[in-house]
Amino acid sequence: MTTAKIRFEHVRKDFLVRSKDGGPAQRFTALDDITLDVRTGEFLALVGPSGCGKSTLLDLLGGLTTPSSGRILLDGKVIEGPARDRGIVFQQYALFPWRTAAQNIEFGLDIAGLKARERRARALHYLDLVGLSGFADRYPHELSGGMKQRVAIARSLAYDPEVLLMDEPFAALDAQTRETLQGELLRIWRRTGKTILFITHSIDEAVVLGQRVAVMTSRPGRIKQVIDIPDELHSETEDVRSLPGFGHVRHEVWSLLRDEVLKAQGFPAAASDGERLAKAKELAHV
Amino acid sequence: MSNLEILTLLELAEGSPKDRARQRAGVVAAATGSLVRWLGVIGQRSLLLLLFLALWETAPRLGLIDVTFLPPFSEVLAAGWQLAQSGELYDHVGASLLRALSGFLIAIALFVPLGVLTGWYVGLGNLLSQIIEIARNTAPLALLPVFILLLGIGELSKVTMVVYSCAWPLLLNTIAAVRQVDPLLVKSARTMGATPSQLFRKVILPASLPTIFVGIRLASASAMLVLVASEMVGAKSGLGYLIINSQYSFLIPQMYFGILGITVIGLTFNAILEALERRLMRWKAPAG
Numbered sequence: 001m002t003t004a005k006i007r008f009e010h011v012r013k014d015f016l017v018r019s020k021d022g023g024p025a026q027r028f029t030a031l032d033d034i035t036l037d038v039r040t041g042e043f044l045a046l047v048g049p050s051g052c053g054k055s056t057l058l059d060l061l062g063g064l065t066t067p068s069s070g071r072i073l074l075d076g077k078v079i080e081g082p083a084r085d086r087g088i089v090f091q092q093y094a095l096f097p098w099r100t101a102a103q104n105i106e107f108g109l110d111i112a113g114l115k116a117r118e119r120r121a122r123a124l125h126y127l128d129l130v131g132l133s134g135f136a137d138r139y140p141h142e143l144s145g146g147m148k149q150r151v152a153i154a155r156s157l158a159y160d161p162e163v164l165l166m167d168e169p170f171a172a173l174d175a176q177t178r179e180t181l182q183g184e185l186l187r188i189w190r191r192t193g194k195t196i197l198f199i200t201h202s203i204d205e206a207v208v209l210g211q212r213v214a215v216m217t218s219r220p221g222r223i224k225q226v227i228d229i230p231d232e233l234h235s236e237t238e239d240v241r242s243l244p245g246f247g248h249v250r251h252e253v254w255s256l257l258r259d260e261v262l263k264a265q266g267f268p269a270a271a272s273d274g275e276r277l278a279k280a281k282e283l284a285h286v
Numbered sequence: 287m288s289n290l291e292i293l294t295l296l297e298l299a300e301g302s303p304k305d306r307a308r309q310r311a312g313v314v315a316a317a318t319g320s321l322v323r324w325l326g327v328i329g330q331r332s333l334l335l336l337l338f339l340a341l342w343e344t345a346p347r348l349g350l351i352d353v354t355f356l357p358p359f360s361e362v363l364a365a366g367w368q369l370a371q372s373g374e375l376y377d378h379v380g381a382s383l384l385r386a387l388s389g390f391l392i393a394i395a396l397f398v399p400l401g402v403l404t405g406w407y408v409g410l411g412n413l414l415s416q417i418i419e420i421a422r423n424t425a426p427l428a429l430l431p432v433f434i435l436l437l438g439i440g441e442l443s444k445v446t447m448v449v450y451s452c453a454w455p456l457l458l459n460t461i462a463a464v465r466q467v468d469p470l471l472v473k474s475a476r477t478m479g480a481t482p483s484q485l486f487r488k489v490i491l492p493a494s495l496p497t498i499f500v501g502i503r504l505a506s507a508s509a510m511l512v513l514v515a516s517e518m519v520g521a522k523s524g525l526g527y528l529i530i531n532s533q534y535s536f537l538i539p540q541m542y543f544g545i546l547g548i549t550v551i552g553l554t555f556n557a558i559l560e561a562l563e564r565r566l567m568r569w570k571a572p573a574g
Contacts, residue, residue, distance in 0.1 A: 062477045082477045094474035098492045098569040108478040110488070139569045159478065 004037040005163060005195040006061070010070035011035075013056050030056045032220035034070070038163070043189055043196045045210030047203060047253065049261045053221030054199045058167050061197070062088050074162065084108060087156030091168040093148040095140040101151045102127060102136035108159035126154035129188060146177035153188070163195040170205065182208055186234070203253045207233065208240060215256045225256055357539045362546065365539035374528075379547060381523040382513060385441065386551075389448025390509045397453045398498060401460025406490065411461065422454035426512050430519060439520035444513065451512040452505035459501025463494035496570065499563050506555045514548055525551070 011034040016025040030053040038044045048054055059065045060072060063082040072079045074086070087108075095104050105123040114122075127136055130150040140148055149169055156164055170178040182205065189196055200206050206213045207229060215224045229249055233240045240246055342359040345351050357365075369375040404411050426447060433450075437443035467490055475489045517526025525547050532541035 064473065064476065082479055084479045086477070088474070088477045090470060090474060092470055094468075094470045096471060096489070096492070098495075098567075100569075107475070107488070111475075111478050111480050111484055141570070 003040050004073075005040040005042070005075065006036075006038040006197065007073040007076075008034045008036045008070070009073070011057075011060065011067045011072060012069045013053070013060060013065070014068040029220040031060075031067075032222050034221070034223055036214060036223050036226070038195060038197055041193050041195055043186075043198065043209060043211045045198045045200060045206035045213045046216065047200055047206040047213055047257065048216030048221065049218045049257065050201060052216045052218040052260070054201075054216065055167060057221070058088065058165055058199060061165055062086060084112060084159045085162045087159065087161035087164050089149070089152050089156050089164065089166045089169045091171050093140070093145075093152045095148055095151060095155075097140050100137045100139055101132060101143065101147075104140070104151055105155045105158045107155060112159060122158055123154075126158045127151075129157070129191070130154045131184065144177075145173050146181060149173065149181060150184070153185070157188070157192065157194070161194070163197060166196065166198045168200055169198075171201070178205075185209065203250055203257065204241070207246065207249050207253060213253055215253060216260070218260045224260070227252060227256075354538060357542065361539045362542040365537070366543035366546070369540060369543065375547075378523055378525050378528045378544075379551070381521075382517065382525045382548075383551065385444050385517075385524065386448060386509050386513050386555075389445045389513070390452055390506060392445070393449045393452030393456055393505060393509075394502065396449070397456040398460050398501075401457045401498075401501075402464055402491070402494070404457070405461040405464025405494075406486070418454070418457060422458065426451040426508075427515050430516055433516075434520055444516045444521065444524075447512050447516045448509045451508045455504035455508060456498075456501045459504070460494070460498050463497030463501075464490060466497065467493040496567055499559075499567070503556070503559055503563075506559060507552070510548065510552050510555070 011031060012029065013031040015028045015030060017028045018025050034057065046054060046057070056065075060067055061079065063079050063086070096107065099107065102120065102123040105126055106119040109119040109122060124133075124136060127133055130153055132147060132150055132154070135143065135147065135151075140151070143151065153164075153169070170181055173181065185196075186209065198206075198209055200209075210229055211234070212226055212228055214226045216222065217224045227249065230245055233243065233246055233249065339359055342356070344358075346353045346356050346358045366375065369378075404414055429450065430447060433443040433447055437446055471489055471493060472485065475485050480488065513524070514526040514529070517524035518530040521527040525544050528547075529541050529544035532538070532544060
């Protein structure tokens with residue numbers, strides 16, 4: 001049996017939503033019966049329609065909220081609050097604008113109480129790892145979106161977490177920068193051997209990055225299916241997007257997602273199959 | 287491109303020893319050109335000011351306006367020179383500066399921390415919001431008689447006035463600053479294991495600083511306004527006293543000099559605060 005780095009056991013998360021007319025608060029289930037193992041050193045991509053509770057899942061893993069029922073284990077221990085054994089990379093970078101690139105990377109080390117000299121050395125090492133050696137003393141407003149996200153990744157890696165949680169980190173970047181960073185991330189993953197849970201709404205991105213892709217349902221969010229991605233699609237030298245296997249896997253994920261996307265958009269079930277298909281294609285950005 | 291990079295490029299460009307002489311001539315020409323441009327910019331910016339001073343000087347001399355009520359600018363300066371020589375000027379400026387600065391600094395020391403706490407603890411904010419709203423809509427000058435009744439006409443009532451008038455811009459801006467801190471930055475720091483006190487020192491405070499500074503600048507303007515008014519009502523020194531006393535004694539050039547003194551102090555305050563702000567907030571993207 002392979003060891004599970006992160007284990008979700010029947011995780012459920014409810015929110016109380018106050019109704020508009022001031023009536024009693026209603027229970028809204030964001031996540032229901034999530035059961036999933038992320039193996040040690042694995043790169044798992046989680047894909048789902050918007051509003052499927054991806055971000056709630058991340059908040060739970062980050063320890064920012066607690067599940068309504070079920071439990072989340074990291075290395076067999078229940079997660080209790082935020083800690084540096086999990087590094088989170090956000091879509092909007094979340095860099096501190098008053099700190100330079102290097103000082104941003106030092107933040108977690110500063111919190112951990114490392115001495116200034118060691119902090120600096122580690123920050124420079126991780127800046128180098130993400131390909132930003134010459135940019136230590138630049139402030140975030142002097143960096144491009146792609147560079148900011150590199151700094152954010154370096155900041156999360158610098159305090160050496162057990163797992164890296166990434167919440168649509170490349171969604172705000174242009175297509176070219178996104179592809180470059182996807183390649184960089186795979187390189188960093190191979191080099192550091194971290195366990196990565198990568199949340200995305202892009203099927204392409206999930207297939208390119210993940211060793212496995214978990215497809216989520218919408219409202220409430222459940223794990224619909226987990227798909228293994230063949231190793232040939234993770235070649236470092238080939239353009240994997242042009243391989244026939246890529247299209248095949250991509251279609252498989254897309255088929256799983258189609259109904260969920262429709263459901264998330266509230267498309268009437270009575271519509272004809274042709275209409276539903278057209279709508280689904282449009283929504284899935286095919 | 288940063289200035290440093292441009293400098294490096296210039297050095298590289300000038301590196302070849304071939305035509306140094308021609309380059310040197312070019313450099314001199316460029317320097318002269320930039321001096322002329324610089325003077326041009328100064329002239330353009332100060333054109334209206336220079337025109338205004340010229341009008342001030344000539345209008346009374348040409349009889350366009352009564353010399354008794356508006357003496358020429360040079361006479362005002364001469365009156366100021368006399369004040370400076372008698373040592374009276376330093377007493378007045380010193381008294382005003384001491385009151386303004388001590389009131390301003392006391393207000394910062396009291397109300398910035400209070401504002402930070404009020405912004406951070408929602409309960410405290412709810413408790414204080416009504417009082418703040420009432421107090422800040424009560425013009426400080428309307429309360430001047432109350433302060434004089436309770437605290438006398440000495441330094442205490444004037445410094446208290448300054449503190450009171452600085453309190454509201456400081457408090458409101460600090461509260462807003464703390465509440466406006468990007469929740470994502472807080473979330474990010476929390477996931478990195480920041481304790482509440484670390485979160486406060488390393489995220490909330492630096493993120494709030496720009497807006498707190500807006501309050502500080504507003505407070506400094508308010509401090510001068512209130513100070514002059516309270517010195518006019520009941521004081522034996524200070525620039526406000528100098529102005530009103532000169533008017534009563536019909537020393538009109540001296541009165542105008544007092545007004546100029548207040549302008550200069552206000553400009554100096556603002557320049558110091560601007561320099562401090564630039565220094566503390568080098569990380570900000572230049573506006574525009």
